[in-house]
Amino acid sequence: MTDTSKILSLFRSELVVVNVGPKSFADVLEKQGYKSLQVDWKPAAGGDKRMQELLDYLGGY
């Protein structure tokens, strides 16, 4: 069985959402009255796959 304490704590807390993706998803949460924090996500290394591999090799960023 799952330890549900963290999930139940989520259900009992004020929802505060970190939004990694289109800002419109954060905007509509704000409009519904929930607090949100917007992350301006960009693909790692500008989407450069070779760089992503090398960065992984060197321990990430």
Add this chain to the structure above:
Amino acid sequence: MSVFFVIQKDRYIDSLETLSETAMLNDQPGIGTGYVGMATEVFKEVTKEIGLSAPEILAAADSDYVIVAEAESEEAFNNAVEKLRTESAPVDDEEKPVSFRTSVQAKEHEPRANLCQISVPGEYALEEAKKALNAGMHICVFSNNVPLSDEREMKELAREKGLLCMGPDCGVANINGAALVLSSINNRGPFGIVGASGTGIQHVAAILPEAGSGVSQTIGTGGNDLKEAVGGITMLMGIDALEADPETKYIILISRKPADSVLKKLLARISGMKKPRVVFFMGCDREAIEATGSVWAENLDDCALRALELIHSDYSLGSIDELKETAKEAVKGMAPEQKYLRGAYTGGTYLDEAMRTMWDAAGGIWSNAPLSKEWKIEGDSREHTCIDYGEEEYTLGRPHPAIDASIRKPAILKEASDPTVAVIVLDVILTPPGHPDPCGYMVPDIIKAQKMAAERGGKIVFIASVLGTTADWQDIRKQEQELRDAGVIVCRTNYRAALLASEIVKLRRDAQ
């Protein structure tokens, strides 16, 4: 007209934003066709197709932002670009909200942050999920096309940390009353839902308030959770959480057919549950479900009604006879050659449900996501056809059609231009980030289609169902009324819309 473009290196803008910018660009004076986007492979293909390509665009990288357009003059193009820049630029006032580069930074800034909503391209979802989970946040992953091994990895990490991992490909989740991703806005109430189908969850959650009830929490597991490779991790955690949650009095479980090994685990788990529950696992054996002490449901409508029975509600969606009467009225005035049905769906679950419902009446239905593979088509509709506009071929590099209503828009006139078509079925899904007036948006094309048919001496019947609530900003009642005013037959649910279409197909077949 000549083609002009600007490329801004390393300016990442999501397709949601570039979409509205493309629209704005095309409205500018002196601009023919214009297109704004990140220089992805898809973008490059599209620019080639519409004759807006250039070597520089082809050489640009995924993270480069491109504005390209056919314009009367360079000046017209520059003015248009300037307009995009000024109108879409953030206001630089003192209230400018802080934004962050990573979810970890956001969590450090606001330690109360407890849920991370992730909608990045699928290949990056695992990395973002791990960051959020390691920072102690529950996650709701909207990203699709996430490899199953990545899904398993993030869910195992979530389980180890006791955190909820909704999705990947989680379209619907309603936590503490908040409509996340593409959920409708729901009433709060005693029903907790865990589902592997976003539309399925939303469908049931939207019927509950019609009978004065509502949901405590809805947990979307993502469509792959009950596959062998993932093992139902989220479904099982969700069940445990709802079973322990004092606000949840009843539990509803929804899924397409789980993998056998997963089903076994689930049945074992639900056998031991204490709270009353309704289970709709599409295509699963009734006895097996009932043997667990759960209420078995036949379909999504039935699932909602069975749930309402638990609170002694006698809410009804209407009878089959009513639909038969409606069908008889509807076919009056059709031309002899009109006999086929066409469905244009934005929800995959709805497409599936509709095709199963209409299959026998139609004697088989072609689709880009068919029930069996010999009925697979690519490209134009033929005979009886239902298209899922949420499939990758329509959405790769674009938002879901529930957000971007323009993806499905061409279907209406395209299907109506075929004189053998008798009935066109549409689904509409309401959600906060969606189109502010999705039905009103379709009405002009529907009216035009009806005129086309009338000019041919026939009549096209439009059938639609709207998924949403009166709490949704678009308001389900207002949306339904807009369609009715345009002569569309609005059914209470997708299933009933499909039943009605089946009746019409049968009547037309008998009339041949």
Add this chain to the structure above:
Amino acid sequence: MTVPEKVAEANKRVIDIMTKARPVWTDVRPAIDAVPGMERNLILVPGPPIEAKELPIPLRTAVCGAACHDGLAKNVDEAWEMVLRGEIKIAPSQDYNCGNAASSVMSASMPVFVVEDKTSGGAGYCVPHPGSNPRVLRWGIYGEDVEENLRFIRGDYAEVLGEAVRKSGGIDLVRILSKTAGMGDENHNRQPAASMALALELVPYLLDVQHPARDRVIKEICANDRFFLHVMMAGVEAVMQKAKEEPYSTIMVGMGGNGVEFGIQVAATGNKWYTTPAPKISGIFLKPTTTEADLLGYLGDSCVTEVWGLGGMSAIAGPAYLRMTGGTFRDAKERTEKARQVSLGEHNFAPVPWDDYRGFPVGVDIRKVVGLNILPISHGGSALKTGGQAGAGAAELPMEVFKKAVEGVANEVKRMEGEE
């Protein structure tokens, strides 16, 4: 240990070197005596390696001027021939723990500030800042007047200053930066406070020097509000000497431009350069008739200060510089925030009052620059293609050099691991 663990450890050591450094200015001596590896016919130039024939006009002028100044050639034409023939060699200053600001070059006879990092034991060198006169070798201008000034600096100026510095027992540059915290310097393109604080420490010792040119030297130093920059550059080079000896570290330890190319150095690969065509400085021009077309690409090593967390990295400490170059207070804040997001350390010696008393970010991790796709912004003066200062402003450091650096460091680490 795994590679990521080794990288993390090495980075921690480099951050320790950078944040615990105590660069102390100890002496002024001729380059040939002070700088290890310096040679009579060698002239050190700013930025990454460059072929002599590729030298842009201002650097070519400076190199030839320095050759004449050192008596290597009779005139600039002869000097240029000798440079092209390789009889006069050129090399990147930073490979010798030296820095040359803007179009400055360093020849054997030139006096250099000697700064030693008392914590790590490294030493760095830089020629003195020549003052506010626009006609200087530092901006690629050479002539009789320039030569005369160079001789004064090599002679009386170096003698007086050297004696005073030695008498002082060494001037701690971290103490200067601490004293001037909150005085509005970002310490790369703006350092009046630090220059004054330095003069304050130095003048009593200068007054003890018995030399006929003493008063002239005091006047020169007290009138030069950029005096501190070149001392600080030597100081940063002193700190970086040991940082360059940390294989596995992904922290940037050098950067500079020669007008044609811009490059960076990374701890793991020491003096190896990762280069790309030099970006231009955007900002203001001294003359309204100057246009961007007149600008040379990024020129000079003074940005080594940025490597140690000064300049654009701590732009918030000197918001007036942004005001001057067309930015806002918020831009200053954003520049520093960008640097924070890609840096692994923070200096604690100079908290900025209007930035919640936070310190300067230091130690740019190339992995973060590439991974997060955040380009740090360096301040800088801009040079005219024909010589002379064009203006001042800032430039985003080009992504290309960071990607090349990631590639280079990964290769080096693979070599260390015996994987190649």
